[in-house]
Amino acid sequence: MRVRWVVWICILLLIGTASAVPLLPAEFSGTVTIDGAPAPAGTVINARIDGRDCGSLTLDTAGVYGGDGIFDRRLLVSGEDGDSGKTITFFVGGVRAGTAVYTPGTSAYLD
Secondary structure: HHHHHHHHHHHHHHHHHHOOOOOOOOOEEEEEEEEOEEEEOOOEEEEEEEOEEEEEEEEEEEEEEOOOOOOOOEEEEEOOOOOOOOEEEEEEOOOOEEEEEEEOOOEEEEE
């Protein structure tokens, strides 16, 4: 009888743990301009979902963020449960710059 209780408790713990798996981030790379010129190194790109900060990246190279290389830093956008399919709003240097749809686990090129 005691073994059955232990088994049930373990099953319940596993079910609770499985539902707490976080979503994979969406990652973005591309080019960024300000008034038609490449954004300078040091410019910050922020991503927000429903007004919540969900990721940011500071440009290392003027006008370019991320890349195709394995170790290239991309803008990672981490959402919460229920955010899949919502709009990500991007800000460059604090100014609204564009939008994309949050799809966990994807990689996209975005200018």
